[in-house]
Amino acid sequence: MIRLERRPEPSRAWTLATPFVAVALTMVAGGLLFALLGKDPIEAIRTIFWDPLFGDFASYSRPQLLVKAGPLILIAIGLSLGFRAGIWNIGAEGQYILGAIFAAATGLAFYPAESWLIFPAMTLAGALGGLLWAMIPALLRVRFGTNEVLVSLMLVYVAEALLASMALGLLRNPDGMGFPGSRNLAQYPSAANPELIVGTGMHWGVVLALVAVIVGQVVMTRHQLGFRVRLAGQSPRAAVFGGVNPSWLVVVCMGLSGALAGLAGMFEVAGPAGRLGIDFNVGYGFTAIIVAFLGRLNPIGILLAGLLMALTYIGGELAQLQMNLPLAAIQMFQGMLLFFLLAIDVLTNFSFRFGRRAVA
Amino acid sequence: MSTPLLQLSGLTKAYPGVVANADVSFDIAKGEVHALLGENGAGKSTLVKTIYGLVQPDAGTMRLDGAPFAPAEPRAARASGVAMVFQHFSLFDAMSVAENVALGMENPPALNRLAAQIREVSQSYGLPLDPDRIVGDLSAGERQRVEIIRCLLQEPRLLIMDEPTSVLTPQEVAILFETLRKLREEGVSILYISHKLEEIRTICDSATILRHGKVVGKCDPKTTAARDMAEQMVGATLSTPSRAGGRTGDVVLELAGLSAPAPRAFGTALHAIDLELRAGEVLGIGGVAGNGQDELAMALSGEMHVAPGMIRFKGREIGREGVTARRRMGLLCAPEERMGHAAAPDMSLTENALLTAGPREDLVRHGFLRWGRARGFAERVIERFDVRTPGPGTAARALSGGNLQKFVIGREILQRPEVLVVNQPTWGVDAAAAATIRQALLDLAEAGAALIVISQDLDELMEISDRFAALNAGRLSAPRPMAGLGIDEIGMMLGGAHDMAPAQVEG
Incomplete structure (x- = not known):
């Protein structure tokens, strides 16, 4: 049985780690979503995170980064x-x-x-x-x-x-x-x-x-x-x-x-x-x-x-x-980021306890 | 009277880092009122929760009426005839008495049948209560009656009461004791938890004293002096707070016809409060919770605004001044609720020092915070008031109630107030910390500050006040010198408009 236990003080480590964990989980869940749509998940993630900065058309997309x-x-x-x-x-x-x-x-x-x-x-x-x-x-x-x-x-x-x-x-x-x-x-x-x-x-x-x-x-x-x-x-x-x-x-x-x-x-x-x-x-x-x-x-x-x-x-x-991914899939991908962030956020104030209730 | 009703033998319960109960054994006889004594943290509530099925012991056994008794949950305990009245009521303000009672029952009958039962029980046990009234309008004493009647409807064999008199006036206490005596005559056993030794001497037949989770003594409270019991609880000799003289100076704070509407639903309106407070005196304000204590404290601190002339500080009208302006003048306040009012739970002690000490301790300059000075001030409070904590960076919510209370009271005292208003300064604080706080308050008055101490603890007020006044339904009685004031007179002052008719116990 897994229980949540309130921490006496908010955890600093989790406060800092949460966004990174959330991004990683979004990549996994997003990759799964793209795979279910019949696209290569690795390529999709690379297209989203890597190509705008270092891909073939990066000279066009890189300035867009600051503009957006x-x-x-x-x-x-x-x-x-x-x-x-x-x-x-x-x-x-x-x-x-x-x-x-x-x-x-x-x-x-x-x-x-x-x-x-x-x-x-x-x-x-x-x-x-x-x-x-x-x-x-x-x-x-x-x-x-x-x-x-x-x-x-x-x-x-x-x-x-x-x-x-x-x-x-x-x-x-x-x-x-x-x-x-x-x-x-x-x-x-x-x-x-x-x-x-x-x-x-x-x-x-x-x-x-x-x-x-x-x-x-x-x-x-x-x-x-x-x-x-x-x-x-x-x-x-x-x-x-x-x-x-x-x-x-x-x-x-x-x-x-x-x-x-x-x-x-x-x-x-x-x-x-x-x-x-x-x-x-x-x-x-x-x-x-x-x-x-x-x-x-x-x-x-x-x-x-x-x-x-x-x-x-x-x-x-x-x-x-490039990959014909639907706009809705991209928006869902972005939404997942907030979803995972809020979900992982629980760990800042709570810790997981595994095992039975009566731990003496 | 052969087998005891409840036998505890060798009960042990440990939490990470602390042993709450260690090998606790005692018996509760049929039809006796048994006192459980001990300071905060002595293990009383863990023990009671074990009996009520909220906590499972690590070792040890219980027998109820000779048969093994190991309730896995409160429902099982209730089914075996164990009922409990908690210190903090679990009632819904917006619902009627009968609806509230029904919510706490396994199979409630129809509301009109239940109302009839409530009337019957309330009559036969001398607990006046109208089942159709809305709980939000009831006094604390009446709310407690709702909880007691809810228990009595289950016809318990053992009734556990956790600090039942902490919110009652002396007259309400008398009514409660009549009820307990009647229950005892009917063969019901009562496990009675309290700090108040005089009460225990009045009502209890035997007592078990806990310290650090162990049974350190058993006694007959009727023949044992209160001081002896207290010293067994604390494990040391007690010193009574004291001060040298009672010299008072000029009037520093004046309330003239202070009135204010209730700031929120189920709050209390203040009605035409008049008061003069002199430098160097301690004014004790007694009264049952919910009679305007919070509202009076908020009107004085500046959290609630009133007409300018209703409050004068050294002759200046300040009714409309804000919290910060009043602090700058020297009018400081320590609210009752530590978590979330006097202190922000998730913030560090340094940040909590900034919460009130900014204007007087020069912790803010040109709008910028001076963290170094704030930390220094927090460290001074921690050191001077013996706050047990790893350091000023600790979050307030990680401190125990007593330690946080020492911090929030110490924070105001170290700012050298000219007038200090404290609400329930030792609520839920153990005896040693309470003595420290009271002594610090007296020292402050000795140094020339004027104090208003709002408290429900009459013993505390009698110990430290020069004058005494009572709040009742938002009205303040005329203050009278504490010396020579008897408990009966205090009771009359507190009672005011409540239905304080002596208990009418049938047969």
């Missing part, structure tokens, strides 16, 4: 703050869209004027857009006790509708011959978020994501805000006794995660995406939730998890193209 990891990391850092405090912003996707809309609208308002002030103004607008969208679930929770999971998630669909209306109406390219979508910001020098070093995929958003990792790490380990966030997440009553105002914390965490998601949207619309179309958002806001947990809600962990997740995205696309 940047927004994931930026959003996940913001989310991790709230998640640690028990504040569940599930609507980063919507805040990402709003950031892009605000930023694009700001940039396009100046078109075709040229000024170095335009790009910073768009950055601020992007952060503001995400922040304001996140304030809706935050203030509803603080004022009326609504559930922020539900409200923030539902607002994603409102944001998508808003995006469609913008792409088809207010922000549509007047020279676009009626096609939906805005002007291409990447071709508007004052508003563009260009690749900073050719062939790396590095743009301003990636730079900011790295800064966010460092600032996030400092805040979590050395600053009072990080301490309050952890306290509120672990023992809400002790947090109040320790002087934390729960409403204040909800507003701060939701606001910060919204602003970072908005910034990710801004850098995306001005750079890799270029224009605001109806299909602008591709799920970064949702995937960032997996990234945040895979990274143990720890900034350095999120950096690594973001890169890994980006890799499975690019590798997944390759596998679809």
